[in-house]
Amino acid sequence: MHTPLVRKAAVIGCGVIGAGWVARLIENGVHVRTFDPADDVSSKLEAVLINSRHAYQELTNAPRHEEGQVEIASSVAEAVRDAGVIIEAVPERLDIKRAAYEEIEDSALSDAIVASSTSGIMPSILQDQMRNPERFLVTHPFNPVYLIPLVELVAGRQTDPQTIERAGLLFDSFGMHPLHVRKEIEGFIADRLLEAVWREALWLVNDGIATTGEIDDAVRFGFGLRYAQMGIFDTYRMAGGEAGMRHFIAQFGPCLKWPWTKLMDVPELTPELIDLIADQSDDQSGHLTHAEMERLRDDNLVALVQALKTKGFGAGETLARYERMLESRDQT
Amino acid sequence: MHTPLVRKAAVIGCGVIGAGWVARLIENGVHVRTFDPADDVSSKLEAVLINSRHAYQELTNAPRHEEGQVEIASSVAEAVRDAGVIIEAVPERLDIKRAAYEEIEDSALSDAIVASSTSGIMPSILQDQMRNPERFLVTHPFNPVYLIPLVELVAGRQTDPQTIERAGLLFDSFGMHPLHVRKEIEGFIADRLLEAVWREALWLVNDGIATTGEIDDAVRFGFGLRYAQMGIFDTYRMAGGEAGMRHFIAQFGPCLKWPWTKLMDVPELTPELIDLIADQSDDQSGHLTHAEMERLRDDNLVALVQALKTKGFGAGETLARYERMLESRDQT
Numbered sequence: 001m002h003t004p005l006v007r008k009a010a011v012i013g014c015g016v017i018g019a020g021w022v023a024r025l026i027e028n029g030v031h032v033r034t035f036d037p038a039d040d041v042s043s044k045l046e047a048v049l050i051n052s053r054h055a056y057q058e059l060t061n062a063p064r065h066e067e068g069q070v071e072i073a074s075s076v077a078e079a080v081r082d083a084g085v086i087i088e089a090v091p092e093r094l095d096i097k098r099a100a101y102e103e104i105e106d107s108a109l110s111d112a113i114v115a116s117s118t119s120g121i122m123p124s125i126l127q128d129q130m131r132n133p134e135r136f137l138v139t140h141p142f143n144p145v146y147l148i149p150l151v152e153l154v155a156g157r158q159t160d161p162q163t164i165e166r167a168g169l170l171f172d173s174f175g176m177h178p179l180h181v182r183k184e185i186e187g188f189i190a191d192r193l194l195e196a197v198w199r200e201a202l203w204l205v206n207d208g209i210a211t212t213g214e215i216d217d218a219v220r221f222g223f224g225l226r227y228a229q230m231g232i233f234d235t236y237r238m239a240g241g242e243a244g245m246r247h248f249i250a251q252f253g254p255c256l257k258w259p260w261t262k263l264m265d266v267p268e269l270t271p272e273l274i275d276l277i278a279d280q281s282d283d284q285s286g287h288l289t290h291a292e293m294e295r296l297r298d299d300n301l302v303a304l305v306q307a308l309k310t311k312g313f314g315a316g317e318t319l320a321r322y323e324r325m326l327e328s329r330d331q332t
Numbered sequence: 333m334h335t336p337l338v339r340k341a342a343v344i345g346c347g348v349i350g351a352g353w354v355a356r357l358i359e360n361g362v363h364v365r366t367f368d369p370a371d372d373v374s375s376k377l378e379a380v381l382i383n384s385r386h387a388y389q390e391l392t393n394a395p396r397h398e399e400g401q402v403e404i405a406s407s408v409a410e411a412v413r414d415a416g417v418i419i420e421a422v423p424e425r426l427d428i429k430r431a432a433y434e435e436i437e438d439s440a441l442s443d444a445i446v447a448s449s450t451s452g453i454m455p456s457i458l459q460d461q462m463r464n465p466e467r468f469l470v471t472h473p474f475n476p477v478y479l480i481p482l483v484e485l486v487a488g489r490q491t492d493p494q495t496i497e498r499a500g501l502l503f504d505s506f507g508m509h510p511l512h513v514r515k516e517i518e519g520f521i522a523d524r525l526l527e528a529v530w531r532e533a534l535w536l537v538n539d540g541i542a543t544t545g546e547i548d549d550a551v552r553f554g555f556g557l558r559y560a561q562m563g564i565f566d567t568y569r570m571a572g573g574e575a576g577m578r579h580f581i582a583q584f585g586p587c588l589k590w591p592w593t594k595l596m597d598v599p600e601l602t603p604e605l606i607d608l609i610a611d612q613s614d615d616q617s618g619h620l621t622h623a624e625m626e627r628l629r630d631d632n633l634v635a636l637v638q639a640l641k642t643k644g645f646g647a648g649e650t651l652a653r654y655e656r657m658l659e660s661r662d663q664t
């Protein structure tokens with residue numbers, strides 16, 4: 001059988017994102033030790049692994065890796081001591097993350113990559129108190145981590161370019177689509193877009209224009225289908241007709257000056273607005289348990305990626321490449 | 333064979349959107365007369381119909397309607413005279429649209445629905461000089477109109493509620509997902525979200541953070557896959573883990589105050605920025621002709637919707653419902 005690029009990994013913090021990393025890693029034959037101070041880490045992790053095993057069973061018929069072992073460590077030191085890559089997925093607070101890096105560096109192998117799952121804090125800030133900042137980078141994943149291909153790789157000022165290169169190969173070998181964010185900014189690329197749409201969605205609910213369910217329908221029956229395959233610019237390139245992008249901007253560019261969006265302000269997250277959103281969300285999806293909803297999402301994502309695979313496109317191309325890699329390794 | 337809810341329709345303006353409407357209508361057995369002052373309307377329409385015929389062939393094995401006839405009329409009057417529904421898809425300028433409505437009303441049947449494809453102008457403004465504003469509404473579609481299920485229905489102050497109800501049944505019978513936007517605002521629901529993400533994307537290009545191709549990759553390998561099935565709120569409901577939406581907002585709500593997005597301003601569409609975007613877009617997709625790119629998009633969308641159909645979900649549920657309707661009508 002093939003040899004993974006790393007044999008052992010650590011995942012520090014095992015919430016929704018950390019557990020998703022554990023799932024993706026063990027599906028790729030990597031042995032993982034994870035540490036999380038929460039009491040219920042074992043049961044929460046197991047729930048995610050039930051989902052990921054089901055999803056991979058559906059996702060591919062390629063010769064899969066023998067599942068890596070997973071172990072819940074009793075300390076950061078124990079989790080990281082022989083790991084080739086250490087993925088941090090602790091809460092989005094600078095003090096918590098810096099404390100985690102200090103513990104990690106106390107016990108990590110000298111050549112281990114240290115990767116943060118932060119969705120927006122700048123790597124230069126995260127690494128600025130590290131002893132070995134050159135092997136640190138951001139690897140920003142998307143929920144569910146075991147199914148969504150995108151991972152944004154972001155270097156800080158002190159990151160060695162080789163760290164980015166090694167991480168690119170490594171996360172590619174996990175079936176992901178590593179996107180190197182070449183300039184360091186808060187929010188990177190995807191979350192800047194997601195924040196913009198999230199704010200506007202909050203306004204729509206806040207102003208009573210639409211419910212959470214109506215907004216979700218506007219997305220998933222409409223532009224969500226477009227975004228699953230071509231993104232923003234290629235979609236508009238086509239909307240410009242034969243004349244393409246230049247025509248589209250000439251035609252619709254001026255509309256940006258129209259007062260359509262409430263971009264100047266952020267709705268106050270009052271208790272009333274939070275209640276409104278939570279209640280509408282319950283109306284929309286409260287008939288499903290969390291587990292049922294996750295299964296539904298995963299089954300949909302698997303079907304979408306497989307559909308794109310028959311077209312050799314986008315996330316389907318990522319899956320096809322991953323399967324070719326599995327096939328070719330299996331023959332060696 | 334079944335009888336469509338209307339037998340004859342008119343489409344005024346036959347650009348990308350108008351031609352998409354013609355395609356969807358004739359696929360549903362409706363005879364269409366279209367008027368557009370452009371010289372090349374015939375060849376452009378034919379190019380769209382080649383795409384739509386290919387797409388429907390792939391999309392469904394249900395007993396399809398006998399294709400409606402399509403006729404290019406020499407005037408608005410000729411196009412609308414016996415149409416049960418008249419869809420306006422002229423440029424997004426109030427004066428052009430009002431002039432079109434005046435011509436339409438001169439010749440339309442008294443009970444014909446008049447529907448605007450505007451992507452954001454308020455129907456109360458569009459209808460305010462009409463003689464029969466009660467039968468007017470906005471039916472905002474999404475490109476490609478023959479494949480994307482969403483159509484936003486928006487009433488103006490003078491719109492008869494029965495017009496919305498009739499339009500809902502009608503566009504449902506065309507295999508669409510009519511979403512009644514209950515409060516009239518500029519941009520409706522989907523375009524408010526799209527504008528927000530588009531502005532942020534322009535900033536990313538303007539500031540040299542990412543190319544158009546990198547931004548598209550961040551979308552289609554990442555959150556685009558999520559949006560194709562569950563939208564914004566359900567996605568975050570799950571990101572909150574078992575604790576759901578309330579926990580998600582508590583955890584990530586404060587991040588909205590972080591300076592991640594450039595919401596206070598709109599990038600100036602300078603010639604330099606337009607060149608930058610157009611050149612990057614060429615680098616990204618200039619190897620494909622417009623027709624090749626449309627075919628690729630359509631094949632992807634068909635595969636995505638079919639994938640969701642096997643799951644009975646979202647746009648796949650719309651397709652399943654449409655096929656059941658075709659089946660049941662065929663038996664009468």
